[in-house]
Amino acid sequence: xxxxxxxxxxxxxxxxxxxxxxxxxxxxxxxxxxxxxxxxxxxxxxxxxxxxxxxxxxxxxxxxxxxxxxxxxxxxxxxxxxxxxxxxxxxxxxxxxxxxxxxxxxxxxxxxxxxxxxxxxxxxxxxxxxxxxxxxxxxxxxxxxxxxxxxxxxxxxxxxxxxxxxxxxxxxxxxxxxxxxxxxxxxxxxxxxxxxxxxxxxxxxxxxxxxxxxxxxxxxxxxxxxxxxxxxxxxxxxxxxxxxxxxxxxxxxxxxxxxxxxxxxxxxxxxxxxxxxxxxxxxxxxxxxxxxxxxxxxxxxxxxxxxxxxxxxxxxxxxxxxxxxxxxxxxxxxxxxxxxxxxxxxxxxxxxxxxxxxxx
Amino acid sequence: xxxxxxxxxxxxxxxxxxxxxxxxxxxxxxxxxxxxxxxxxxxxxxxxxxxxxxxxxxxxxxxxxxxxxxxxxxxxxxxxxxxxxxxxxxxxxxxxxxxxxxxxxxxxxxxxxxxxxxxxxxxxxxxxxxxxxxxxxxxxxxxxxxxxxxxxxxxxxxxxxxxxxxxxxxxxxxxxxxxxxxxxxxxxxxxxxxxxxxxxxxxxxxxxxxxxxxxxxxxxxxxxxxxxxxxxxxxxxxxxxxxxxxxxxxxxxxxxxxxxxx
Numbered sequence: 001x002x003x004x005x006x007x008x009x010x011x012x013x014x015x016x017x018x019x020x021x022x023x024x025x026x027x028x029x030x031x032x033x034x035x036x037x038x039x040x041x042x043x044x045x046x047x048x049x050x051x052x053x054x055x056x057x058x059x060x061x062x063x064x065x066x067x068x069x070x071x072x073x074x075x076x077x078x079x080x081x082x083x084x085x086x087x088x089x090x091x092x093x094x095x096x097x098x099x100x101x102x103x104x105x106x107x108x109x110x111x112x113x114x115x116x117x118x119x120x121x122x123x124x125x126x127x128x129x130x131x132x133x134x135x136x137x138x139x140x141x142x143x144x145x146x147x148x149x150x151x152x153x154x155x156x157x158x159x160x161x162x163x164x165x166x167x168x169x170x171x172x173x174x175x176x177x178x179x180x181x182x183x184x185x186x187x188x189x190x191x192x193x194x195x196x197x198x199x200x201x202x203x204x205x206x207x208x209x210x211x212x213x214x215x216x217x218x219x220x221x222x223x224x225x226x227x228x229x230x231x232x233x234x235x236x237x238x239x240x241x242x243x244x245x246x247x248x249x250x251x252x253x254x255x256x257x258x259x260x261x262x263x264x265x266x267x268x269x270x271x272x273x274x275x276x277x278x279x280x281x282x283x284x285x286x287x288x289x290x291x292x293x294x295x296x297x298x299x300x301x302x303x304x305x306x307x308x309x310x311x312x313x314x315x316x317x318x319x320x321x322x323x324x325x326x327x328x329x330x331x332x333x334x335x336x337x338x339x340x341x342x343x344x345x346x347x348x349x350x351x352x353x354x355x356x357x358x359x360x
Numbered sequence: 361x362x363x364x365x366x367x368x369x370x371x372x373x374x375x376x377x378x379x380x381x382x383x384x385x386x387x388x389x390x391x392x393x394x395x396x397x398x399x400x401x402x403x404x405x406x407x408x409x410x411x412x413x414x415x416x417x418x419x420x421x422x423x424x425x426x427x428x429x430x431x432x433x434x435x436x437x438x439x440x441x442x443x444x445x446x447x448x449x450x451x452x453x454x455x456x457x458x459x460x461x462x463x464x465x466x467x468x469x470x471x472x473x474x475x476x477x478x479x480x481x482x483x484x485x486x487x488x489x490x491x492x493x494x495x496x497x498x499x500x501x502x503x504x505x506x507x508x509x510x511x512x513x514x515x516x517x518x519x520x521x522x523x524x525x526x527x528x529x530x531x532x533x534x535x536x537x538x539x540x541x542x543x544x545x546x547x548x549x550x551x552x553x554x555x556x557x558x559x560x561x562x563x564x565x566x567x568x569x570x571x572x573x574x575x576x577x578x579x580x581x582x583x584x585x586x587x588x589x590x591x592x593x594x595x596x597x598x599x600x601x602x603x604x605x606x607x608x609x610x611x612x613x614x615x616x617x618x619x620x621x622x
Contacts, residue, residue: 019459023478028476030476031477237474241469241472241477245469248454248463249449251447252449254418255442255446255448256467256522257439257469
């Protein structure tokens, strides 16, 4: 038996190291976790915390870390409390939470379409959510909850339209992307038309909101959006298991006992909610959902498919990082974070299109 | 209804068609005996993949029923069925960069739950499936870097990890070179010998004759003949099914029929 052993070593040499796993078994609970995934997740988490504290400390007055921490204590000065807890903290936390939502949403849709281009911002769900909010604004709705309802409804209706147009003997990823891009283009021209035609006051509100910004964000909308996101996130482990089957194709998934159409529907609804929650508060922020899952996948040592946790953490870092740049790069002006993500993401999209073009 | 205790999977008077086109299968009845290696043969577009997919509940018949151990599979819970019957489709998709072991592990889906996703049974089934198909030394390689033959063994490993008594395979040897074709068929033969029931759609007549215990031949959406390779592989049948003039001789080593086209 020595010959096969030699053969084995040579065959696996160089291509990938043997990953180490932690087997977790506790009563009925059992899981296997790759050690490298844990390490990656921990590193991303630390980076997120560093960005959080940087965001809390930077601003018109730069506060050292001890004053940032002290601001959360009851004996903190009123000014510190106001600056850190009321002004900076909700924005910094929102960047993290919303980034995570966008990352998860992107991972779900890319998995559904099995295509790196199949993210909610490319297939028009963002635009649809924006249209939903514009309708709400037209009918005089204000406030986060009205916007959120409009965004979720707009996103779901758009998803339904894309789904119906793209459906033919089951759902095919590439068809869905092409139809999505077309629907997105139509909706965004409708959105532009609205802003041009609506009366100045409404148009201004819509345009400001449409830039995609975290400027002036306060606790209330963050808590609403974060709370809903948390509840929805509880469904992710359930969904994740099914996605593992769906990724092998509809036939294989059915054969494994996955209920394909209902799992896809759940995936779409959860993905839309995740992206619409963010859109409702900030306006459309592009490219986080597109890029985060892909980067998360590439920095993992052992590759492999959908990684919701990694995508969430990466989305967190990307959006929070982009918001730091948006706030502080040009000292006099505060750029909307949506503009920063479009700039970074545009470059990424060009690279992605070239790569996909070469593959096909 | 033809049914005896030894028949595990039966398709009874099946009518199957896609959308509003005419029927691909018209009143087809087939049965798969327990412990057999049943091969479905026939010219292109005769409906052999369709019958396999119908037996594996990937297609819903317009009329007729498929029964597994006497139970209508349309009424079984999809997950319960997935514990008894596995089907390997012709071209399953491979997620980019997934390792062999992670792919094989997905075959455990019907046995797992939200709580339990890496039980000792899961681990044992995956290890055993990779050993039987001789892909254990590739466990941590990305599937997309493997050769066609290795990849096919990995997929078979996935359906084995599912631990079903019945295995349905749709053209498992297509696109492989002849060495790997034989290797896959020998693997299926070993699986049959170890107690599983195997059903496969195959193209190559002589390979089918060598490994099958039972044959179902089809033409134009109908079953033409059913029987052992010796009964099926005859000069008359080759003419009737394929329109092929041939001589059929006996393999000097195995005693199985061999078709020599003329």
